[in-house]
Amino acid sequence: MILTYIELRDGKIKKASLEALSEGRRKAAELNQQLAAVVLGVGKEGLAPEIFAYGASQVYFLENPAFKQYSTQDYAFGLAALAKKIAPEVIFFSATALGKDLAPRLAVKLGVSLASDCTQVIVKEGRVEFTRPIFAGKALLSVTLKSSPKIATLRPNVFPLAEATAVLGDVIKESISLPEDRPRAWVADILEEQGGELDVSEADVIISGGRGMKAPENFDLLRQLSALIPRSAVGASRSAVDSGWIGHQHQVGQTGKTVSPNLYMAFGISGAIQHLAGMSSSKVIVAVNKDPDAPIFKVADFGVVGDLFQVIPSLKEELKKVLA
Amino acid sequence: MNILVFVKRVPDTESKIRLNPGANAVVEDGLNFILSPYDEYAMEEALRIRNAQGGKATVVTVGRDESLVVLRKCLAMGADEAVLLKDPLPETYDGLRTARVIARFVEKKYPDYGLLLFGKQSVGADNAQVPSMVAEFLGLPQVNVVVKIEITGDAGVAYREIEGAQEKVAFPLPAVVSAQKGLNEPRYETLKGIMMAKKKEIPIIPIEELGLSPEELGPQIEITGMAMPPVRQAGRVVTGPPEETSKQLAGFLHNDAKVI
Numbered sequence: 001m002i003l004t005y006i007e008l009r010d011g012k013i014k015k016a017s018l019e020a021l022s023e024g025r026r027k028a029a030e031l032n033q034q035l036a037a038v039v040l041g042v043g044k045e046g047l048a049p050e051i052f053a054y055g056a057s058q059v060y061f062l063e064n065p066a067f068k069q070y071s072t073q074d075y076a077f078g079l080a081a082l083a084k085k086i087a088p089e090v091i092f093f094s095a096t097a098l099g100k101d102l103a104p105r106l107a108v109k110l111g112v113s114l115a116s117d118c119t120q121v122i123v124k125e126g127r128v129e130f131t132r133p134i135f136a137g138k139a140l141l142s143v144t145l146k147s148s149p150k151i152a153t154l155r156p157n158v159f160p161l162a163e164a165t166a167v168l169g170d171v172i173k174e175s176i177s178l179p180e181d182r183p184r185a186w187v188a189d190i191l192e193e194q195g196g197e198l199d200v201s202e203a204d205v206i207i208s209g210g211r212g213m214k215a216p217e218n219f220d221l222l223r224q225l226s227a228l229i230p231r232s233a234v235g236a237s238r239s240a241v242d243s244g245w246i247g248h249q250h251q252v253g254q255t256g257k258t259v260s261p262n263l264y265m266a267f268g269i270s271g272a273i274q275h276l277a278g279m280s281s282s283k284v285i286v287a288v289n290k291d292p293d294a295p296i297f298k299v300a301d302f303g304v305v306g307d308l309f310q311v312i313p314s315l316k317e318e319l320k321k322v323l324a
Numbered sequence: 325m326n327i328l329v330f331v332k333r334v335p336d337t338e339s340k341i342r343l344n345p346g347a348n349a350v351v352e353d354g355l356n357f358i359l360s361p362y363d364e365y366a367m368e369e370a371l372r373i374r375n376a377q378g379g380k381a382t383v384v385t386v387g388r389d390e391s392l393v394v395l396r397k398c399l400a401m402g403a404d405e406a407v408l409l410k411d412p413l414p415e416t417y418d419g420l421r422t423a424r425v426i427a428r429f430v431e432k433k434y435p436d437y438g439l440l441l442f443g444k445q446s447v448g449a450d451n452a453q454v455p456s457m458v459a460e461f462l463g464l465p466q467v468n469v470v471v472k473i474e475i476t477g478d479a480g481v482a483y484r485e486i487e488g489a490q491e492k493v494a495f496p497l498p499a500v501v502s503a504q505k506g507l508n509e510p511r512y513e514t515l516k517g518i519m520m521a522k523k524k525e526i527p528i529i530p531i532e533e534l535g536l537s538p539e540e541l542g543p544q545i546e547i548t549g550m551a552m553p554p555v556r557q558a559g560r561v562v563t564g565p566p567e568e569t570s571k572q573l574a575g576f577l578h579n580d581a582k583v584i
Contacts (some may be wrong), residue, residue, distance in 0.1 A: 009487075072456070072466055097486035101468050104419065104456035111419040113544035116451045129548055134417070135448050136343040139350070141417060142549040185465035185495035188481070192489045200485035247407060248506045249485060254337040254447060255361050255505055263583040274337040280556060284581045288459070288574060291563070301559035302576045310566035311573075319573035322584060 002028045003088035003149075005079065006039045006059075007098050013047060016162075016202070020053055020154045022162035023121060024092050025055030030123040033089060034062065038082060040067040040075055053164040056222035060086075063225015064176045072101050073184045078176040080109035088149050090128060093228070095153035097200075103153050113145050116150040119260070124279065136254040136277040152272050156202055157260045158281075161201070180312035198225075198233040200252060205263045206282070208235035208252055209245075210275075211309055212289065216245040221312045228319050229284060235259070237269045267308045271296030288312075325438035325497070326380040327370045328424060330458075331363035331398060333391045334448040348547045349414065359394040362443025365503035368510040370441050371402045373475055378436070380404040382434065386411050386422055392526060399521035400513035408528045409435075416543040419453030425541075426454065427461035428534045437498055439480075444469045444502040452502075459500035467493045471506040 003102045005026040007014045021037060028035040037056040039047060042063050061077045076306065083106070091106070093099035095117040107114040115130035119140075122129045130152050131142045144150075200206050207222045207229070219234065220256040226232045236250040252259055254274035264282035269275060271287075271294055279285070280299055287300040288308045304311055335341065335355045342351040359367070370381040382405040383398040385391045395406035409429055416422075430437060440459075445452035452468070459466035467482040471490070474481045477499070484491045485504055513521075531541065561578070562569050578582040 076460070081373040097469065097484075100452050101456060101466075104423075104453040105460045105466070107420060107439060107453070108423070108457045108460035113418050114453055115545070116419070116453055131549075132450075134450055135335070135341045135350075136337075136450060137553055139343055140551045140553055142551070143549065144419065144546045144548055146544045146546060157456055162527055177501075183463070183465055183496050185493050185499065187491045188494045189492040190486075190489050191483075191492060197488060202487055242331070248504075252503070258450075263577070263581070272338070273340060280553060284577075284583050285556070286577065288573075292563070297561055298558050299556040300561075301556075301581065302572055302573060303559065303561035304564040304569045305561060306566055311570050314567050315570035318570050319577075321584065323573050 001034045001036055001086065001088040002031070002090045003083070003086070004035070004037045004056070004092045006047070007094060007096060008039070008041065008044070013050060014094065014096065016096050016156035017160055019156065019159040020092045020094045021051065021054040021056060023154060023159040025162050026053070027090065027123060027128070028122055034058070036086070036088065038062060038079065040078055042068055045171055045173070052167050052169045054162055057169040059169065059171055061171065061173045061292065062176050063173060063179055066178055069187050070098060071092055071184055071186055072105055073182060074178055075102055076105040076109055077178055079106050082174065083110055083149060091149050091151045095155045097146070099153045103151055107151050110149060112147040112149060112151060115143055115145060115178045117155050118152050119155050119158045120269065121152065133281070134256060135275065135283055136258045138277045190239050198231065199249060200233045200235045200259055201257050203231055203233035203261055205229050205232035205265070206235040206252065206259060206261045207232055207265045207267070208237065208269060209240055209267045210237035210269030211239045213240060213245065219246050225312065225316060225319070228316065228323060237272070245314050266296050266300070267312065269296055270294045271299065325373070325377055325470055326434070326436055327374060327379065327381045327439045327441060328430065328437050329367050329370045329381060329383045329403070329441045330436055330454070331367060331383055331385050331443070332360045332446045333357050333385065333387055334360040334396045334446055337361065339374065339448060343550050343552065345386045345550060348550050357390070359397050360443050360446045362447065362503050364510045365505065365507045366441040366443050367398050367401055367403065369473060369503060370507045372508065373439070377439070377475065382407065384409060384426070384429070386425055386531065387391050394525055396521045399524050400517040401511055402517060406524070408526055410528050410530045413543070415449065416545060417449050417451065417547065417577070418543040418545040419451045421541065421543055423454045423457030423461060424536065425531050425534065427458050428536055429529070430462060439475070440464070440500045442500065442502040443476065444504050455500050456504040463494040464510070465496055466500040467495060468502045469504045470501050471504050473501060473507070483485055490528060491568060531569060
């Protein structure tokens with residue numbers, strides 16, 4: 001059995017979890033195994049049809065009042081109890097903030113190693129091989145895991161969504177009792193970022209600015225472009241972040257986030273090696289830069305040599321036309 | 325409060341990575357190695373907490389003799405002590421193995437710790453596994469990817485980055501916390517610090533002496549291949565008046581790439 005962890009944010013299934021479920025469905029078919037999914041919370045059975053639609057034949061709903069709010073320790077406890085009971089061969093998480101926090105803890109409870117942030121899963125002669133970027137994408141590492149279950153986190157925005165179909169499966173509810181005297185961390189509050197901006201790791205389109213943006217207020221130009229484009233987010237190079245022009249959570253590259261959006265737009269970014277590592281797996285890259293020799297043009301599918309302060313206003317108008 | 329900081333020696337982020345495919349390894353010749361940037365934030369935070377609250381800040385790495393350099397950097401920044409857990413193997417990419425070594429070391433040698441600090445991930449292996457795994461081995465609470473820490477008495481609050489938001493997480497001590505960029509601005513070493521760090525003796529503990537079985541020290545991850553990412557081809561580059569180039573760009577995005 002392949003078990004996929006389903007992550008919820010504000011009660012809804014994250015797209016990254018549906019991607020992991022879709023990959024689970026493909027691998028389950030190759031390995032001739034069943035696909036199951038697990039949700040933690042209280043009264044979440046209403047989500048079952050959406051999960052069945054992506055190919056799971058069983059959905060486990062683990063319940064405890066403590067599961068209403070994410071806690072690494074409680075969630076790992078619940079998942080370990082289930083994994084010991086149903087003994088899956090493979091467990092998929094998505095490599096989100098939560099998945100990266102939770103999967104290693106579960107791996108220790110089950111005594112197994114973990115493949116993090118994978119971008120490819122291949123079945124070879126019955127063995128599962130995981131490929132993952134290292135050095136923020138400067139190289140790729142392929143591994144197999146010697147122990148079972150094989151746990152992997154899958155990078156968001158990489159694995160294609162399967163086509164949803166209206167099928168039914170089994171809903172299995174399990175009540176989990178947690179240890180009483182556990183020294184645990186708990187989430188006291190969630191502070192949403194101002195403007196409710198999408199995170200670069202989840203965006204379909206990233207509109208990034210570098211040193212060429214010249215000043216913090218000029219990032220408003222990128223925010224205006226982002227406002228036009230659905231599921232887009234504003235990104236930045238390290239030099240823009242280190243100059244204090246924009247928060248580091250927007251940083252793309254080796255000390256920021258490694259991203260694979262459908263479209264990466266680089267404005268005034270020269271293309272330092274640590275930046276290119278973090279965005280070169282984007283499906284389409286376009287760049288606007290004054291310097292025709294900027295390394296970013298070596299990876300861009302379409303480049304404009306020009307002044308971004310002149311190009312962006314007219315690009316905005318052109319995009320409005322094609323989006324209309 | 326006594327704080328343990330775990331750090332790693334990694335290739336500089338500006339480095340070009342070359343592979344030795346026969347050996348499934350990174351070519352180390354010609355690489356410049358540094359203290360992993362996220363570990364530097366962890367080290368800095370340990371010094372700030374120690375300076376405010378007293379106690380000792382001890383820095384630890386798992387690695388070969390070459391890693392002594394990053395320990396000396398941490399001593400020069402102001403760490404009180406440093407320890408090298410000497411690993412005979414090169415990079416295994418197996419977070420479980422590293423975490424097991426660290427957890428056993430902490431249990432045996434530093435049972436009086438109050439806080440274990442890590443970088444959120446090493447720059448290179450990019451696993452982001454070891455902090456959580458150590459926490460689980462030791463039965464401790466954890467907060468990862470932290471941009472702010474407040475310690476009061478025997479409890480703490482840390483702000484953790486998630487997608488588009490921050491979680492404010494409360495936890496009892498002892499605990500594991502991993503650092504994200506933005507936590508602080510690491511200090512530079514002083515000349516006096518560098519001189520003192522040179523003289524300081526760094527104990528070296530072979531990991532085989534921690535009482536772990538050969539199975540526990542054997543990697544559970546098998547490297548089956550290493551490769552360079554596919555090389556991207558440079559596409560079309562246009563110049564001209566902005567009205568024209570922006571029209572061409574919008575046309576490319578909409579009609580050719582079909583991404584907008």
